[in-house]
Amino acid sequence: MKDAINVKWTGDMAFEAVVDEHRIVMDAKPEVGGKNSGPRPKPLLMVSLAGCTGMDVISILRKMKVEVTGFYMRVIAELTEDHPKRYTAIKLIYEFSGINLPADKLQRAVELSQEKYCGVSATLKDSCEISYEIKINEI
Amino acid sequence: MKDAINVKWTGDMAFEAVVDEHRIVMDAKPEVGGKNSGPRPKPLLMVSLAGCTGMDVISILRKMKVEVTGFYMRVIAELTEDHPKRYTAIKLIYEFSGINLPADKLQRAVELSQEKYCGVSATLKDSCEISYEIKINEI
Numbered sequence: 126m127k128d129a130i131n132v133k134w135t136g137d138m139a140f141e142a143v144v145d146e147h148r149i150v151m152d153a154k155p156e157v158g159g160k161n162s163g164p165r166p167k168p169l170l171m172v173s174l175a176g177c178t179g180m181d182v183i184s185i186l187r188k189m190k191v192e193v194t195g196f197y198m199r200v201i202a203e204l205t206e207d208h209p210k211r212y213t214a215i216k217l218i219y220e221f222s223g224i225n226l227p228a229d230k231l232q233r234a235v236e237l238s239q240e241k242y243c244g245v246s247a248t249l250k251d252s253c254e255i256s257y258e259i260k261i262n263e264i
Numbered sequence: 265m266k267d268a269i270n271v272k273w274t275g276d277m278a279f280e281a282v283v284d285e286h287r288i289v290m291d292a293k294p295e296v297g298g299k300n301s302g303p304r305p306k307p308l309l310m311v312s313l314a315g316c317t318g319m320d321v322i323s324i325l326r327k328m329k330v331e332v333t334g335f336y337m338r339v340i341a342e343l344t345e346d347h348p349k350r351y352t353a354i355k356l357i358y359e360f361s362g363i364n365l366p367a368d369k370l371q372r373a374v375e376l377s378q379e380k381y382c383g384v385s386a387t388l389k390d391s392c393e394i395s396y397e398i399k400i401n402e403i
Contacts, residue, residue, distance in 0.1 A: 126343040128351075130307050132314040134335035140318050142311040144303035149288070151315035158323070164283035166315025167383055168269050169308050172281040175271040176290035176305025179279050184297070196273035204265040209386035212267075244306055247348035252390030 139163065170249075171200040171215065177245035178217065181238035191230050194264060195222030215249065217257040226261050235259055278302065309388075310339040310354065316384035317356065320377035330369050333403060334361030353393040361401040370398055 132142040138153035139162050151166045153159025175198045186193060199218040204210050219235055235257060239246055246255055271281040277292035278301050290305045292298025314337045325332060338357040343349050358374055374396060378385055385394055 126345055126349075127340060128307055128310070128343055129338065129340045130310050130314070132311065132318060132337040132339065134318060134322060134332075138319050138322060140315050142314065144307045144311060145300065147289075147303045149303065149308070149311055150286075151311070151319075153319055158326075161284065164286045164288065166312050166319065168267055168283045169288070169312035169315065170384055170387065171267070171269050172271065172283060172288055172290070173305050173308035173312060175269070175281065176279050176308065179271060179273060180277050180290075180292055180305065183273060183277060187297075193273075198271040199268065200271065201266060201268045204267055204383070206265055208381050208383075210265075210383040211386035212383070242347050244343070244347075244349040244351070245309055247350035248309065248391055249387070250391070252387055 140166075167210075167212075170212065171202055174215065174243075174245045174249065174255075175200050175217065178235075178238045178243040181242045182219065182234045185234040185237055185242075186230070189230050189234065191223075191227060191234070193221045193223040193226065195262070196220070212249075212253050214254040214256070217255065218260060219257060220260040220262065222262040222264050224264060226263065228259075228261060231259055231261065279305075306349075306351075309351065310341055313354065313382075313384045313388065313394075314339050314356065317374075317377045317382040320381045321358065321373045324373040324376055324381075325369070328369050328373065330366060330373070332360045332362040332365065334401070335359070351388075351392050353395070354388065356394065356396040357399060358396060359399040359401065361403050363403060365400050365402065367398075367400060370400065374398055 150163030277298035289302030
């Protein structure tokens with residue numbers, strides 16, 4: 126199986142990608158010659174990770190008949206100080222809101238994503254330590 | 265050094281991230297319960313890689329006083345067939361357009377990014393083989 130995308134330089138430090146017919150702009154900060162017309166590229170790696178595991182978790186919870194009213198993720202990555210400035214560890218905080226939420230099922234849904242389904246976690250975890258924490262807000 | 269982002273579930277299979285004050289929507293295909301209101305999360309990893317190395321290359325070429333009139337990247341990733349569907353190899357095709365382009369400098373700019381500066385390549389390359397090719401279009 127193959128997956129492919131095209132990315133075009135649009136001048137100065139800006140680039141535009143088209144993925145699934147959606148346009149994604151990336152740009153640098155003005156301090157380094159950009160115009161901040163889009164996000165920096167490196168944090169998109171964290172966005173990719175969160176989206177991939179988040180969709181897994183939502184699908185699994187649906188199959189488990191667990192209803193959440195809110196679901197937030199915070200992704201915190203540690204970076205090296207020297208070039209290449211790479212991620213060395215990523216922590217995912219999964220925060221669920223709802224009424225009488227079953228902690229064991231939420232834990233299981235996250236575990237299934239992290240251990241079995243999430244392709245981005247699986248791509249990253251040989252080179253970057255991935256850890257997670259689950260928070261539950263009863264409303 | 266740390267880098268952090270927040271991602272919010274917005275219903276069905278859709279998620280919204282905010283990075284450098286820019287909103288990024290991700291969504292699944294209708295076949296799996298999504299509304300295609302944004303791209304799939306996994307290819308964003310390729311976007312992140314292309315943007316990171318692309319900005320390096322543009323910066324390095326500027327320092328080398330090399331002017332390109334066009335710069336495109338194609339990113340082709342190989343995926344496993346089974347869960348977790350992860351990337352195992354990524355090929356980057358850097359395609360430059362311009363007049364009398366110096367092939368050695370273009371090669372050196374890409375090498376410097378791949379070997380020294382690109383933090384996304386450095387994060388991925390322990391777990392995923394990264395290769396590249398350079399194409400030059402004289403206009």
